[in-house]
Amino acid sequence: MADDKMEKAAMDKMVQETEMEEPGLFEQLVQPCMAELVGTAFFVLMGCLCVIESAQEGHTLQAALVHGLALAVVIGCMVEISGSHFNPSFTIAVFLSGGLELKMVLPYLISQVSGGLLGAVMAKGMTSSEKYAQAQGAAFTVLQADDHIMKALFAEAAMTCLATLAVLLSAVNGKSKNHMFPFLVGCTVMVNVLAGANVSGACLNPVRALGPAVLTNYWTHHWIYWVGPITGGLIAAALVRLFLGDNDTRVVM
Amino acid sequence: MADDKMEKAAMDKMVQETEMEEPGLFEQLVQPCMAELVGTAFFVLMGCLCVIESAQEGHTLQAALVHGLALAVVIGCMVEISGSHFNPSFTIAVFLSGGLELKMVLPYLISQVSGGLLGAVMAKGMTSSEKYAQAQGAAFTVLQADDHIMKALFAEAAMTCLATLAVLLSAVNGKSKNHMFPFLVGCTVMVNVLAGANVSGACLNPVRALGPAVLTNYWTHHWIYWVGPITGGLIAAALVRLFLGDNDTRVVM
Amino acid sequence: MADDKMEKAAMDKMVQETEMEEPGLFEQLVQPCMAELVGTAFFVLMGCLCVIESAQEGHTLQAALVHGLALAVVIGCMVEISGSHFNPSFTIAVFLSGGLELKMVLPYLISQVSGGLLGAVMAKGMTSSEKYAQAQGAAFTVLQADDHIMKALFAEAAMTCLATLAVLLSAVNGKSKNHMFPFLVGCTVMVNVLAGANVSGACLNPVRALGPAVLTNYWTHHWIYWVGPITGGLIAAALVRLFLGDNDTRVVM
């Protein structure tokens, strides 16, 4: 009788372990990466589509709403699955702030780059070749002369710093975490595009720039959309780690 | 004494059954269908009204806000009553993802088609015959030539896929379910109209296309607004069933 | 000793009664009415101010955002104090749906009318007399000819029916009540103004029409903005009482 009970307990434990294993293999690696890929693809698709279709008119308001709301939507849908980054700057800053394991960083970056390329390809597949060419496939072409480069770099860093602060404070830092995360980050993107589109294009996300750059082979000042946003993410992570984070997040005091 | 108790228990059970019967007959079938009909009617009414009244100017922004916010409002009001579909593509995808019983699918589709027709009739009743004719009753007339048909079909499928993912992830899938469902789906519609209105009309909903088509007998490329959205819904359901769903929703791993 | 205890208990009861009396006198009547007055005044002020200041251009989008968001704001602030009606059509429909006591109806209506007048006076005090005259003080002047009156009346009733459904389902009916109430009603107003501003003005609220009408003595077709909205509210209350309400709210089944 006692043997039976022990046997049953051992079997229960094995079953439990088997059940626990599944999240390990699929739910902890494949599913989050799939979510990052799908979310980034749709974000880049909608952003590029909007820019390609309204290039003649150059409507900043439409671009701001599309990029901001599309991001809010994919963040809101995927937050419980991958944490909803869709942006290498966010992934690096979230890792540095203690919200992501090191082993997930590279898989996330690969998923985001793949998603950005997929989204750009889909946008090309939906639009006429004339409109696509006219808009340079939604690549960032606002920086033509050399005189505004430092201002643009500063703007990309500062605007991405605000967006990353929104991510870190509303989704990572325990004390300030809240359920408005998707719309806070989405609204930050809207604000940044509305205010900064003419300064630097208000990209904030390297893979949003990369997709169209690859497809149209447009690399003028492309590095700015990697250096600027990632610098902004680093500054945000530093602000949170040094001053704004809660007791568990702060490293000094 | 024991007989009395048993009698009372039997009576209690009967009363209980009678009380349980009411949700069965009315709250489980008639009320959700009524909600689908009323919600779809108001969504189609506001969408058509906006297009008819601003046809001369062709304001994409107004159309995006009206369709997106009207959907958010009816979703937010009816979600506890019918689950707030108002769209055959959503109903089919929610059923395939395990969020609706088979016996409810046909009643929902009939309610949505009826609501779409009612909304289109109401829009006709509110507008002057000149404006109504000029806007072709808000039917989807963006596709005139034959050269963009495949691009439009692709766009309808991809955009409805995003909208259906928002429905399935924020309202059906247990792990990612959340209270922002109404605004996530509404914002997806806004984004789609802003980015894709010139590609395919950004319909996403067969009954939004059907109502005006019936009233103005306009059937050019009408099939696209059934095949595209329903295909998009099927792809979204497959993504959730295969990759993005939680352990209860996934069918393979 | 026993006497002392009884005396103390009697005193406690008296103190308690005095404390209970306060909510009776102030918090149950004066405070909600004050909230209705203040909220309605700010809603009408911002709505009129926007129309007066942008009359030359006639921006529908600005009017939609101002009326919708201003209503969302005052609803969100006052909902725990007065239930946030600010509109006679809502008050009548909420009363008929079981969400307000009969004795509160007249005080609410008086507070709303007073608030509407105060808001209109404030808007006059802030604007130049030229702009004020040009915009007829933000009175509803869209209906000039007699041929669209029935369409306008139908539109006011249908649009207010949707707005009132949003109020009744998201704030009164137990089953569908939810925390998005302020933004659901605000978005309904936005949608209505964007889609229906050229049909009837998309007033929906008798006291929004009354304030400017009194100050500029403009009464052309004024009755439409009372009959239309109140009819819409009655239809919404009927839909909820007969079909959409939960078991406690429905009167038939």
Next chain:
Amino acid sequence: MADDKMEKAAMDKMVQETEMEEPGLFEQLVQPCMAELVGTAFFVLMGCLCVIESAQEGHTLQAALVHGLALAVVIGCMVEISGSHFNPSFTIAVFLSGGLELKMVLPYLISQVSGGLLGAVMAKGMTSSEKYAQAQGAAFTVLQADDHIMKALFAEAAMTCLATLAVLLSAVNGKSKNHMFPFLVGCTVMVNVLAGANVSGACLNPVRALGPAVLTNYWTHHWIYWVGPITGGLIAAALVRLFLGDNDTRVVM
């Protein structure tokens, strides 16, 4: 044995006091002030950037969205850290309504003024000198003649009164406190800019005016943007203390 226990208790108390001290020094003073500075800096940066970049066109809608949504974002991120004021009018009104200790008022005001200056400097650093000069650095220049000063003062007071009511009712007053605080205040700013931008500039926040005024040495009618908003905050605090606050907040009844 008993000594040991007492010793341990004394040590525990000391450890506890040490742990309690940390929030006292850093989390209760430095961190909230840092949050006020960072939040105000980003709010003023985005507001100024938008005005400087779109000065030629003078888009009220863009200015409304940027100021309103930027405020919503920083409020949503910092509310658990500093209470999210970013505005001297709010700080004074929150203090008078019992939501802030007296010793925090001056540190908050200094942080806000510093943040406003920092934001204005950052905006200057991102924009071309031509655009910056043309927009007078985003200083409030709408008031040129002397005839509208009283109307502008009235408008600033009334509009800030509404915004401060949103702060006090949705974040300070116990009965009406709610989680929509960030978006309620943000939407109030949007509404105010859309409706009142041509009357007074719809500043509402003295430090938003101060930053650009210092950098461009523009002081025409500058006092209005201190007297108007602070008066509005005082009226809002009086309304809450006398009528709209709950039993703990009201001072009279």
